[in-house]
Amino acid sequence: MATSVAVVQFPGTNCEMDVVEAVESLGASAHVVFHDSTTLGGADAVVIAGGFAHGDYLRPGAIARFSPVMSAVEDHARRGGPVVGICNGFQVLTESHLLPGALQKNAGLKFRCGFTQLRVESTDSPLTSGCAPGDVLRIPINHFEGNYTCSEEVLAELREQDRIVLRYVDNPNGSVDDIAGICNESRNVVGLMPHPERAAHALLGSTDGRVMLESLIGTAARSRTAAAASS
Amino acid sequence: MANTSVEPTHRALGLTDDEYEEIRERLGRDPNHLELAMYSVMWSEHCSYKSSRIHLKRFPSTAPQVLVGPGEGAGVLDVGDGIAVAIRIESHNHPSAIEPYQGAATGVGGILRDIFSMGARPIAVMDPLRFGPLEDPRSRWIAEGVVSGISGYGNSVGVPTVGGETVFDPTYSGNPLVNVLCLGVMPTERLVLGRAEGVGNLAVLLGSSTGRDGIGGVSVLASAGFSDSEADAEKRPSVQVGDPFEEKRLIEACLELLSEELAVGVQDLGGAGITCATSETAAKGGAGMDVYVDAIPTREPAMEPFEVMTSESQERMLAIVEPSNLDAVLAIARRWEVNASVVGVVTDTGQLRVLDGPGPQLGDTDSGAAGGATGNATVLADVPAVSLENEAPLYDRERREPEDLEHRRAQSPDDIECADPAADLLSMLADTSWVWSQYDHMLFLNTVTPPGADASVLRLKHPDTGVDTGRGLALTTDGNHLWCAVDPRAGAAATLVESFMNLAVLGARPIAMVNCLNFGNPEHPEVMWQLSESVDGFGEALEAFEVPCVGGNVSLYNESLGTDIDPTPVAGVLGVVDRLERPAPGPQLETDAELLLVGSPATGGDALSGSTWAATHGGRGLGQFPVVDLPAARRCAEAVRSAVLGEVAPQGSVVGAHDVASGGLAVALAEMAVTSGIGVRVGEVGGHHELFSETPGRAVLCVGSEHVGALEAHFAAADVPVRRIGRAGGDRLVLGDLVDLSLQAVVESHRGALPDALAGGTTQG
Numbered sequence: 001m002a003t004s005v006a007v008v009q010f011p012g013t014n015c016e017m018d019v020v021e022a023v024e025s026l027g028a029s030a031h032v033v034f035h036d037s038t039t040l041g042g043a044d045a046v047v048i049a050g051g052f053a054h055g056d057y058l059r060p061g062a063i064a065r066f067s068p069v070m071s072a073v074e075d076h077a078r079r080g081g082p083v084v085g086i087c088n089g090f091q092v093l094t095e096s097h098l099l100p101g102a103l104q105k106n107a108g109l110k111f112r113c114g115f116t117q118l119r120v121e122s123t124d125s126p127l128t129s130g131c132a133p134g135d136v137l138r139i140p141i142n143h144f145e146g147n148y149t150c151s152e153e154v155l156a157e158l159r160e161q162d163r164i165v166l167r168y169v170d171n172p173n174g175s176v177d178d179i180a181g182i183c184n185e186s187r188n189v190v191g192l193m194p195h196p197e198r199a200a201h202a203l204l205g206s207t208d209g210r211v212m213l214e215s216l217i218g219t220a221a222r223s224r225t226a227a228a229a230s231s
Numbered sequence: 232m233a234n235t236s237v238e239p240t241h242r243a244l245g246l247t248d249d250e251y252e253e254i255r256e257r258l259g260r261d262p263n264h265l266e267l268a269m270y271s272v273m274w275s276e277h278c279s280y281k282s283s284r285i286h287l288k289r290f291p292s293t294a295p296q297v298l299v300g301p302g303e304g305a306g307v308l309d310v311g312d313g314i315a316v317a318i319r320i321e322s323h324n325h326p327s328a329i330e331p332y333q334g335a336a337t338g339v340g341g342i343l344r345d346i347f348s349m350g351a352r353p354i355a356v357m358d359p360l361r362f363g364p365l366e367d368p369r370s371r372w373i374a375e376g377v378v379s380g381i382s383g384y385g386n387s388v389g390v391p392t393v394g395g396e397t398v399f400d401p402t403y404s405g406n407p408l409v410n411v412l413c414l415g416v417m418p419t420e421r422l423v424l425g426r427a428e429g430v431g432n433l434a435v436l437l438g439s440s441t442g443r444d445g446i447g448g449v450s451v452l453a454s455a456g457f458s459d460s461e462a463d464a465e466k467r468p469s470v471q472v473g474d475p476f477e478e479k480r481l482i483e484a485c486l487e488l489l490s491e492e493l494a495v496g497v498q499d500l501g502g503a504g505i506t507c508a509t510s511e512t513a514a515k516g517g518a519g520m521d522v523y524v525d526a527i528p529t530r531e532p533a534m535e536p537f538e539v540m541t542s543e544s545q546e547r548m549l550a551i552v553e554p555s556n557l558d559a560v561l562a563i564a565r566r567w568e569v570n571a572s573v574v575g576v577v578t579d580t581g582q583l584r585v586l587d588g589p590g591p592q593l594g595d596t597d598s599g600a601a602g603g604a605t606g607n608a609t610v611l612a613d614v615p616a617v618s619l620e621n622e623a624p625l626y627d628r629e630r631r632e633p634e635d636l637e638h639r640r641a642q643s644p645d646d647i648e649c650a651d652p653a654a655d656l657l658s659m660l661a662d663t664s665w666v667w668s669q670y671d672h673m674l675f676l677n678t679v680t681p682p683g684a685d686a687s688v689l690r691l692k693h694p695d696t697g698v699d700t701g702r703g704l705a706l707t708t709d710g711n712h713l714w715c716a717v718d719p720r721a722g723a724a725a726t727l728v729e730s731f732m733n734l735a736v737l738g739a740r741p742i743a744m745v746n747c748l749n750f751g752n753p754e755h756p757e758v759m760w761q762l763s764e765s766v767d768g769f770g771e772a773l774e775a776f777e778v779p780c781v782g783g784n785v786s787l788y789n790e791s792l793g794t795d796i797d798p799t800p801v802a803g804v805l806g807v808v809d810r811l812e813r814p815a816p817g818p819q820l821e822t823d824a825e826l827l828l829v830g831s832p833a834t835g836g837d838a839l840s841g842s843t844w845a846a847t848h849g850g851r852g853l854g855q856f857p858v859v860d861l862p863a864a865r866r867c868a869e870a871v872r873s874a875v876l877g878e879v880a881p882q883g884s885v886v887g888a889h890d891v892a893s894g895g896l897a898v899a900l901a902e903m904a905v906t907s908g909i910g911v912r913v914g915e916v917g918g919h920h921e922l923f924s925e926t927p928g929r930a931v932l933c934v935g936s937e938h939v940g941a942l943e944a945h946f947a948a949a950d951v952p953v954r955r956i957g958r959a960g961g962d963r964l965v966l967g968d969l970v971d972l973s974l975q976a977v978v979e980s981h982r983g984a985l986p987d988a989l990a991g992g993t994t995q996g
Contacts, residue, residue, distance in 0.1 A: 011475050011476070011479070011480050011483075011567065011568060012387075012389075012479055012480075014389030014479070014674060017675070017697075018674065019673060020674050021676055021697060022676070031972070034566075036566075051389060052386075052387045052389070052475070052476065054476070055474075055475070055476025055477075055479075056387065057476065063389075103242065110668075110669055110670070111382045111383075111386060111669045111670075111671075112668055113386075113667075113668055113669070113670060113671050113672055113673060114664075114668050129589065140673055142386075142671050142674075144386075144674065193672075195375065197676070198673050198676065200676075201676060202813070203679045203811065203814060204673070204676060204678065204679065204689060205681075205814075
């Protein structure tokens with residue numbers, strides 16, 4: 001059976017089918033899980049897709065963290081399963097305290113959509129295990145609230161523990177320390193503002209997102225094998 | 232004591248005395264206030280097209296690929312592989328002038344509903360925008376607000392904005408133009424039309440509750456010009472407020488109930504609100520409808536029936552549902568957290584009745600409701616549905632050439648001296664990415680050629696299976712008020728030629744056109760002449776290229792302080808790329824490659840008439856517009872398309888292609904240089920006319936030297952003039968002995984134009 005990826009959809013999420021398309025184009029299976037579900041359908045990995053969960057009302061991700069599906073996501077994360085939050089998904093993960101820090105409005109106070117260059121800072125994450133340190137990837141961003149911020153202590157911790165996974169080469173939104181993506185302490189939960197699924201087809205201007213999604217699928221397959229071996 | 236005459240109600244509602252008489256005749260009695268309010272919105276210019284309809288009939292609208300032509304919510308085309316495409320264009324000019332953010336936002340919301348009410352998933356939006364000059368702080372305020380509104384609503388609702396236009400010109404100072412086009416895809420068999428069929432079927436209102444916003448938006452706001460800012464500020468409550476999250480859930484709920492075949496028809500609530508949705512579905516279905524006004528959820532207590540019936544509250548849809556499917560429909564609505572209420576019943580009376588009292592008795596549909604009995608309800612209004620929907624009086628308004636036309640045509644802008652062509656060129660360059668980088672233009676993984684190019688190209692995937700067809704859709708929107716101010720007929724034809732050439736340089740062939748006719752006050756005979764001429768100009772180009780018109784929108788009363796805008800017919804053209812193996816090159820250059828100019832130069836008229844250059848040098852509106860040879864333009868477009876697709880020499884032999892339009896050859900070459908970061912050297916230039924003439928139907932191709940011969944032969948065989956004009960390379964833009972600029976200067980002018988101007992701050996008027 002192919003490695004399976006659950007793609008979480010809240011009302012207002014809009015990138016769920018894009019993630020499904022990109023993941024399936026790489027040979028894994030993917031299915032959408034609606035926010036009212038309490039299970040992930042036996043998936044090996046979870047992606048919280050981008051968009052505007054619950055309209056981004058109150059704050060991006062602030063309402064989504066209370067959706068029933070988030071308990072299942074938390075359980076999956078606690079068991080060490082790979083979890084990736086893309087864009088709005090990253091915001092949901094910080095609001096859920098699965099990742100530290102917060103995402104505030106872009107410096108310049110404008111929505112920004114376009115390609116950015118990302119530098120791979122850590123390859124010890126489900127999303128970058130197939131990259132080499134220092135690799136520069138061309139991946140689009142699409143957000144108004146992508147300006148990552150955190151306390152001095154958290155930033156020191158992120159640096160010390162090699163948890164800054166991706167940095168912008170040319171910071172588009174004012175993120176502290178050029179942060180584009182981070183992971184949790186156990187390294188199985190990753191959040192990033194850029195959209196790897198938008199850079200997975202040759203006609204769309206870049207295929208650099210493939211290596212990220214392939215890393216995720218590979219990690220998911222390994223975690224499944226490990227789980228099967230231990231049970 | 233002074234005689235304070237009270238204005239009759241019908242006039243306050245925007246109806247003329249003659250129209251009031253017509254209504255009395257239809258009813259055989261005096262209409263009551265509610266009925267009058269319903270007629271006033273349905274018979275408004277915005278809803279009834281009463282001044283333009285007789286002209287719109289002249290558009291050619293049939294072709295084998297047309298599944299639905301003009302007159303429905305959207306035009307629908309069969310694009311093969313079991314896929315149908317729905318397309319529509321609308322204007323939201325007046326709301327955007329009053330309240331730029333919400334005006335533009337609700338414009339996006341409205342056009343999306345037109346598309347998904349047909350059963351199609353909206354996959355792309357285009358925004359042709361026209362504002363007053365950047366030097367004017369109020370115009371900057373409007374531009375910022377409109378772009379933020381499109382960004383805020385469009386991104387959140389989850390439909391990418393893949394292109395459009397951004398034009399700044401004094402003609403739009405008091406009255407900006409905010410047009411919006413939407414494209415949707417569906418499996419061919421899912422096509423649904425807004426019809427209320429089946430006596431006893433239920434009308435289910437989905438989405439937002441109904442408030443006091445937007446009452447009379449179509450009659451008070453959209454169907455009158457602007458005077459002074461104080462009076463206009465009072466119209467602000469006529470602008471609606473959008474909620475993209477509500478709309479997103481509404482899209483998902485409606486598409487789900489259509490794909491499950493749970494609705495007979497679905498109709499959006501736009502201008503004229505529930506009056507329009509109920510009377511249109513009933514009239515088109517040859518039926519009647521009883522509407523229970525108390526069953527309509529309202530936002531505030533004590534709303535009058537006329538307010539409920541004419542409110543333009545956003546994010547509402549009306550579904551016609553068989554009673555046996557009601558539970559399933561309500562379940563889908565619940566899942567998407569969308570409110571759903573049964574508000575009416577389809578009858579066989581042909582009458583639209585508004586009732587006050589207990590709502591329809593569900594599960595008892597063959598007793599009272601179907602036959603039109605009212606039970607305990609009081610009848611508040613009772614009018615023939617067709618009389619609201621399509622019996623508004625049609626006007627063949629007086630048309631007259633402008634008095635100064637002959638005088639203006641006699642003066643040639645070609646006689647104006649050009650002191651500094653290099654500076655003129657720099658002033659015409661503007662990178663529009665400030666606008667479109669604020670739009671999500673990549674969602675759905677379709678965008679192969681992003682905004683900023685001649686046209687936007689999207690992958691064509693089956694909407695249900697996701698299977699990639701290996702083909703593409705291309706979209707362009709174009710309008711040119713300067714051309715049309717000189718000659719609305721030739722200008723409109725030239726506008727479409729530009730559209731077709733925009734598609735050709737990206738390898739696409741046109742299959743359908745929609746249009747948004749933005750004009751001034753139709754009570755001015757010159758405006759009606761402009762409109763009529765433009766319709767004929769569009770029509771001639773459509774005939775010549777054998778492209779059908781599948782829909783349109785007319786926006787009149789675009790005037791402020793008594794001055795009409797320049798005529799601005801905007802075309803939206805859909806094309807198909809038959810083989811989408813890699814992105815078309817776009818306006819690229821390659822060092823040492825040759826530059827070919829293809830297409831006919833101006834053969835008659837004044838080369839610079841209608842040009843941007845003339846407009847900025849005292850020649851605005853002057854001269855005879857260059858003659859557009861439509862058959863020659865079609866030959867050129869088709870030859871360019873096959874060259875770009877690699878049907879002549881190997882694919883990749885054409886390394887760049889760009890159409891010659893606004894700003895002429897000089898701007899086309901400068902844009903290619905900026906895009907590729909490579910200089911241009913053109914040997915001989917006959918004069919500034921040659922640089923800045925905007926004669927349409929031409930393109931610049933950049934071709935590897937070894938393939939030039941093959942391409943020249945190809946164009947010659949197609950009877951298309953082709954000329955080697957220069958070579959790409961170096962770091963300067965050299966155009967004969969008229970222009971010699973460093974590439975860096977060109978890049979900086981281009982990149983800085985919009986951000987620099989908008990950094991100057993804005994002011995609310």
